Amino acid sequence: MKAIRRFTVRPVLPEPLRPLSDLARNLRWSWHAETRELFQAVDPEGWSAAGCDPVRLLGSVPAARLTELSRDRRFLRRLAAASDDLDDYLRGRRWYQTQQDADLPAAIAYFSPEFGVTAALPQYSGGLGILAGDHLKAASDLGVPLVGVGLLYRHGYFRQSLSRDGWQQEQYPLLDPNELPLSLLRDAGGAPVRVRLALPAGRCLHAHVWVARVGRVPLLLLDSDVEENGPSERNVTDRLYGGGSEHRLLQEMLLGIGGVRAVRAYCALTGHPEPEVFHTNEGHAGFLGLERIRELSERGVSFDAALEAVRAGTVFTTHTPVPAGIDRFDRELVARHFGEGAELPGLDTARILQLGQETYPGGRPDLFNMAVMGLRLAQRANGVSTLHGAVSRGMFAGLWPGFDAEEVPITSITNGVHAPTWVAPEVFRLGSRRIGAQQAEDALSFGGAQRWEAVGEIPDTAIWELRRELREQLVTEVRTRLRASWRQRGAGSAELGWIDGVLDPEVLTIGFARRVPSYKRLTLMLRDRERLTELLLHPTRPVQIVVAGKAHPADDGGKRLVQELVRFSDDPRVRHRIVFLPDYGMGMAQKLYPGCDVWLNNPLRPLEACGTSGMKAALNGGLNLSVLDGWWDEWYEPDFGWAIPTADGPTTDEERRDDLEAHALYELIEQRVAPRFYDRGPAGVPQRWVEMVRSTLANLGPRVLAGRMVREYVERLYAPAAQAHRAMDATAAHDLAEWKARVRAAWPGVTVDHVEVDEASGVAELGSTLALRVRVTLGDLRPEDVDVQAVAGRVDAQDSLADAQPFPLKPAGGPDQQGRWVFEGPLTLDRTGPFGYTVRILPAHRLLPAGADLGLVALPTESTGEGAGVLMR
Incomplete structure (x- = not known):
């Protein structure tokens, strides 16, 4: 016979054993050997049968064994030591707290479609999820104030078996959140917190928020399997990477839009600092930027100003080196889910669609590209290895026309792995014998x-x-x-x-x-x-x-x-x-x-x-x-x-x-x-x-550690993003948006008219300096709106520049009678061999993170003066 209803009966731990519950509910046990050994001592056979999962173990230990342990002084001493150690870990000063930089963010929200923290919480399919789990664990070890945000998949990813002839077969076991190391986020009155999204045709998508404790880091997981939802809405978080396009779109809307709402609720209820930086781990969570624009729009901020404010504090990490690995949705499908009668009704749907539009050569104008939106909504972006950064710059170069791939503003931070999770206990013990356990x-x-x-x-x-x-x-x-x-x-x-x-x-x-x-x-x-x-x-x-x-x-x-x-x-x-x-x-x-x-x-x-x-x-x-x-x-x-x-x-x-x-x-x-x-x-x-x-x-x-990786994120991306976020108050965001609109409108009239050099092109000596004089038309712009540069480096047989380096040129006096401006400056010939230069004009503003940020550049034409280049041997 089958049960018509399933629920979990939790044991009542004797008072001396109550700390076991706290130890089981914090996933630090998954990478802390002493805590795992303590749970194994509770019931060695039960530990193995429970799949080394403390929550399942405590749900199956006989009451007589619990009573016995509650009187075992040696076990209670071990329990007290483990409990004290966890408390020190959670409350003590870590690396982040010792940094003297006041510009570090108060908190960072880290969004990912999957998290591989432990096998006891099967919410991952592969490398992306394992990386996200390692990111949280390393952030916890370092004391980085991170909040993780994901989805709770009731079937997780599939379990794999083989048929007799070796064909892969899939099974999707049902996961009960009450049997997982999770707690339901509840409001002050004890009711479950609900996140709500509006769907077309008057439907709604509701979700509960479950919280996993990953050391010091809370991980918020949204779950659509709630009674308020209809059958199709309940199944939105059924399984990882399953279903058709609309199913995936709803998952990503819940992750991004619902995730921001879950973070707001969590911070309001717990007093956790509000995130200053939002990190989008791959494009699946990109809609988080739209929700943050909506929040600002409701305060009277224009769409363009809100976009600038959101971009300032957003980091986007791309993990795919091929366009086929990016989520792309039919534009009409996206349009149906936004605007009046659906989600984010206060935002212009056309503006939303523009953010995901493939405007580069070969792009599909009928598709909405999640990675493209992620890049447009983030002021800082990175690949996950040096080579992948270069590949990503080439893959997305079309979003920055006129710039060489090397100048596309996508950097790289090479992934790392969380050593305490992946190093075998035997390896750790060998090291401990040499330098001590703490070292x-x-x-x-x-x-x-x-x-x-x-x-x-x-x-x-x-x-x-x-x-x-x-x-x-x-x-x-x-x-x-x-x-x-x-x-x-x-x-x-x-x-x-x-x-x-x-x-x-x-x-x-x-x-x-x-x-x-x-x-x-x-x-x-x-x-x-x-x-x-x-x-x-x-x-x-x-x-x-x-x-x-x-x-x-x-x-x-x-x-x-x-x-x-x-x-x-x-x-x-x-x-x-x-x-x-x-x-x-x-x-x-x-x-x-x-x-x-x-x-x-x-x-x-x-x-x-x-x-x-x-x-x-x-x-x-x-x-x-x-x-x-x-x-x-x-x-x-x-x-x-x-x-x-x-x-x-x-x-x-x-x-x-x-x-x-x-x-x-x-x-x-x-x-x-x-x-x-x-x-x-x-x-x-x-x-x-x-x-x-x-x-x-x-x-x-030491190079492959997730701790090294997270420190690089803090120093190279999170801290600059926090600084940019603080600088981008409502007035600054409004001014920057207006400035960008003015620059874009005026840019067709910006030209390089003439380039002069103080000596003829040809052979020059290493270390010598050329004096450049460039006449430009700026139209409605002023010199302070632009950066006029000489760009020099080695040239190949086609006169393409390699290892190019910019040299700033400064304005010399006011405009002439035709309204043209003169910019001057030296160009140092700092390398031997075939050498060349060109001149370009870029938009310039103190709040721009890079000259290529707007994707605008003015270059000389073939008829532009003398400055075709210089060759030096």
Whole structure:
């Protein structure tokens, strides 16, 4: 029989054990080993059965065991110590509180469609969510006053299993928020706080707000499964990345617009400081800017002035290197959901649509682009690695016509990973023995090269024994998961004896785990199956590979890749050397990263925005074997692993490219990776391999930390955004909006009329200076409205400037009889070789973050005076 109603019966903890509830409800336990060990001591078998989830554990512990623990003095001392430690962590001064900069923001709101904080809160699908979770945890460790905002998906992302023939199957388990480490946000009278959005045809979308405590950081999750909603509205937050276009649009409206309303309610009820900076993690949350414009409009601020005020305090992070990865909606669908009779009725729908319009060459005028809106609503934007920043500047350059891609105002902050989450306890204990537990904890949270240098003092034998221990744990984990997978596929116990021989703790182990879009090339390793089989079965230098990954439920191409890999790994010849583990998630990852000797990544370059899985492996002493893409392109050194050569030239077809890169991969494994692993010294230790492990830990480790990443966000983006927000009061925003309107109207009349130089073009000497004199027409603008520059640098065969550097020119006197102005200034010839310059005019205002901000530039025409350029050798 099935129950007609389900609810959760919570245990009543004895008074001495009440602190357990607070410890369970704060997700710091997910990265704090002592707290996890305390919960394990409550009921070791129950801890495992509860999936290492304290909330589930406390809901299942027998009352007799609780009574016993309430009288156990040793346990109560441990409980008191853990409770005091959490209190110190939550209330003490952290890095942020020690900064002397008064311009740091009082609070930052961080919006993301998914958050991977812990497997006990399955609200993530892949790297974007894990990155967001690590961002919150690192912000908590550093004391950064962040508020996270997302959606609560009642089915989360799907659970993956395999059919007998290896086809991916999806299941969507129903999640009960009352059984998760969440609390419902309630008003002063105890009623649940409701966020409301107006929908077309008089409908409404209501949502509750659940709060997760991620250390010091509150994470607000909006949930549409409430009684006030109709069936379709209740299902808005049913699952992550599911449904059609309107379903996704409603999710993103609830995330952005509803998220701002949830933040306002939370701050009003709790006294939390109002955010000065709003960070949009990918375009899904971009509508938050529209809600903030609406708030200002209701105070009498014009749309244009409100736009300037909102932009000043907004940061936008893009994670995708391809246009196909961006959410784009039909303009008519968006128009139906805004304006009179729908949401944001006080705003002009046409202005809203303009914000997401693809105005660049090749753009689709019938589509509304969420990333384009995100960029237009943010004064500061970034990619997630140096290479991805360059790719993003090229991809979005059309929004800034007339500027080279290098000047597009999108910077980069390379992602990092939260070390306390991803470092195996065994690695942490080894470090603790060298520098002490507190120093080791600080090294993982805050970085600092000096703390990590202690790795150099660890003996080779200790490092090698650690690596073997982690590999052995992975072998045990793989066999357990593989057996469960085969049982799900319909195999009986009598068929599965071979699993006891799967993998070998003495064999070189390679890991590959990620989402399965085509560009990540899950099956590149299968291009030459006989060659791969030889590597797996080599008589003296064998290799074993552990693979995991999920294809999107609607991606049959990705599912075929999974099936292809599974069928190969099912072959009795090799199934003891290569395995595919279904249902990749945080729980599996925390065993997989530490246990692999080598982490493999072979995407199509440059389509991996960052790719943080290799960072997590590196923090556990794993070496990387990767295409030079994402973070690996930035930080690769031979001491940290190997770079797979690429064949990504414009004339190389896809089949030949994959063949060449697969061949390069096989060669690296056979000729360089495996020999180094198996080249053992007298004590049985591969000394050169251990040296690479040591270098990876000591030198790469501090770079890949989420703490480093969040500090960069604070210093390079959050603090400047807060300063800009404070400077952009109502008067300043109004003045800037009026100034921009005047500049845009006058810009067609702005021209570079004549350029003179004090000596003829040709060969000049290094270090000499040219005096430039430029005559310009400004129309209705004044010299203080513009920045006239000489831009100089090396030139190529087509006279295009490279490594260009601007040199400001100053006005010389008033306008002539024709109303033209003269600007003068020196140009220093500071490099040898082919050298050239041009002149340009940009809008200039003290509140503009960059000269390219308006996307306006005036350049010389072919008939402009003498200043065609200067060549110097």
